[in-house]
Amino acid sequence: MRRALFLAATLLVLPVLPAAACEQIPIAARVIEGPRFKLVVLSDPMPIPLNAPFAFDIRLCDARMAELPRLVRVDAWMPAHRHGMNYAPSLTKLDWGHYRAEGLLLHMPGEWEFAFDFIALEREEQLSFRFDAQ
Amino acid sequence: MMLFRVWLALLLTVTACRAQAVEPPVFDATQLRLIRSFGPWPPAFHPDTGNPLSGRPSAVLLGAALFGEPRLSKDGGIACQSCHQPQQGWSDGQARSRGLERLDRNAPGLLDSRLQRWFGWDGASDSLWAAAIRPILDPREMGGSVVATATLLRGDPVLACLAGHAADGAQLAQNDEELLVLAARALAAFQETLVSPRTAFDDFRDAVLAGDRDAMARYPASAQRGLALFTGRGQCATCHSGPAFSNGEFHDTGLPFFITDADGVRRVDPGRHRGIARLKENPFNRLGRYNADPGSAAVIPVRHVVQQHRNWGEFKVPTLRSLLFTAPYMHDGSKPDLESVVRHYSELDEDRLHSDGEAILRPLRLDRQEIDDLLAFLGSLSASLDAPAADYAARRADARRLCP
Incomplete structure (x- = not known):
């Protein structure tokens, strides 16, 4: 109980993060609004290529420091085809709320869904967006 | 034709x-x-930066000479071109190819192979040069060896001369394995020139x-x-x-x-599933010491490919x-x-x-x-292959002129 009260107090007191990185969002970035924070995703190279490796620069914006979700997995699949990529992206934490996912490759044209799995306060959460690879 | x-x-x-x-x-x-x-x-044409011989004309000549060289095989009777014949689209017309033994798969054509990311039906190789090593050493295909390939390259005056030109003035590798890699890189440099008309x-x-x-x-x-x-x-x-x-x-x-053998026994061909395992354990893959450009984008898929059911x-x-x-x-x-x-x-x-x-x-x-x-x-996606076949013959003739 005391631990829960402490956590609740922390959530109220601590600032949102990371303000500077999230103020100047590149036009080409994909912004996904979640219920408790915003995800800003930038591909490298841009735009997302078909059948060639690419990376994602991923930032969490407007998340409270104490509940800052931890990105644990990035993946993609084709809903209509019912299969995913042939590759497992690797994830590197660059800074608080700032990640880089390497090794993504969309090997077929069509609609893909990118999924970003988070853990925050031991609660799992997923944000996603769809992309038409051509 | x-x-x-x-x-x-x-x-x-x-x-x-x-x-x-x-x-x-x-x-x-x-x-x-x-x-x-x-x-x-x-x-x-974009050279393979992982292969220092990619796009080098002198290496193409060595590769063309080696492609028709039966002494790379254990019995001296099988060359690369035995299963990859120019007039057959660089395949062999057989359902399942025959090396020293009957093999499990059809010989794929080699035209345009430089545009691929993976090589072989199961993608067990991640570069053309690593793919060139596999049949040389496979006991069922050519049955060659690292030592025999190196000995051939050192001992045959024509091949040694061509290898010297391919190395472009650099000292020829002394180590047997390095000589095998040199031969494979030259074979890849040659295969990169095979383009459909x-x-x-x-x-x-x-x-x-x-x-x-x-x-x-x-x-x-x-x-x-x-x-x-x-x-x-x-x-x-x-x-x-x-x-x-x-x-x-x-x-x-x-x-x-299933694959059915001549004696009627049926075996499973796991395809890509085993191909990924073979890729990961291959010392000649792009994550290995022989990749000349470990920072290239071509390494990324090798690092991230995963075996799935x-x-x-x-x-x-x-x-x-x-x-x-x-x-x-x-x-x-x-x-x-x-x-x-x-x-x-x-x-x-x-x-x-x-x-x-x-x-x-x-x-x-x-x-x-x-x-x-x-x-x-x-x-309508095919046209006469006279030109690529003639190019191969011309390269072999050029190799003979360079190193008679």
Whole structure:
């Protein structure tokens, strides 16, 4: 109980993060609004290529420091085809709320869904967006 | 080659006559985008930065000499060109190839292989030069060895001379394994020069981009309808994409999992599933010490590829260019001609497919007209291979002149 009260107090007191990185969002970035924070995703190279490796620069914006979700997995699949990529992206934490996912490759044209799995306060959460690879 | 020209002319004429009354199709925006993506042809050359000999003319000559060299094999009777014959689209016309023993798979054609990401039906190699090592050392194929290859390269005055030129003034490797790698890199440099010629389809594709209706009209209406099916209802372009008509990846297309030996014993061919395991354990892969450019983008897929259950029975999507020369078809050579392949997709056995495999694979239920149209389109992706075959002969002659 005391631990829960402490956590609740922390959530109220601590600032949102990371303000500077999230103020100047590149036009080409994909912004996904979640219920408790915003995800800003930038591909490298841009735009997302078909059948060639690419990376994602991923930032969490407007998340409270104490509940800052931890990105644990990035993946993609084709809903209509019912299969995913042939590759497992690797994830590197660059800074608080700032990640880089390497090794993504969309090997077929069509609609893909990118999924970003988070853990925050031991609660799992997923944000996603769809992309038409051509 | 004359026979091929007559065959192609007959195919296009017959299919065109069968369907005289049917108009050419109108392509929608998605189809036009796909048609554009099938070119330009020929593609620009980009050297493999992981292979220091890639694109080096002197290495191409050594590679051409080694490609026809039977002494790389254990019994001195099998060369690379034994199973990769220029007039057969650099394959061998056999359902399953024969090296020192009968092998499990069909010899893939080598034209345009430099455009691929993975090599071999199971993608067990991640570079052309690593792929060149595999058959030399495989006891069922050529049965050679690291020591025998190095001894040949050192001891044969012609090959030693060519290797010296390929090394471009640098001291020739002394280590046996390094000499094997040198030979493989030269074989890759040669294979990079094997490019399919331009075809009737390429002229049509360029005419579409230029809006040249007169030039477009020269492409038979039946082939145009086949192209419409290929890029439309057939969804063939989902896997057969890009200028080489292959996404370079792996799919289960409903062929039997089993290989039957001469004695009737049936074995499973795991395909890509085992290919990934072999790739990861291969000391010559792009993560290994012999990759000359460990920071290149070509390393990324090797580092991140993962073995999944659905990889069982998956095989690489082959290029469709120069297809008419590489019969029989499929990884096991089980389809004797193109019509058998088209009928396979028309009558696909859905019960055989993985539950976690490609969900868009459905029997196409093609009628006679549609089969003919697809055949006309596929036929238009081939043209005479006289030029690549002549280039090979010329390179071997150049090698002999350089090092008599």
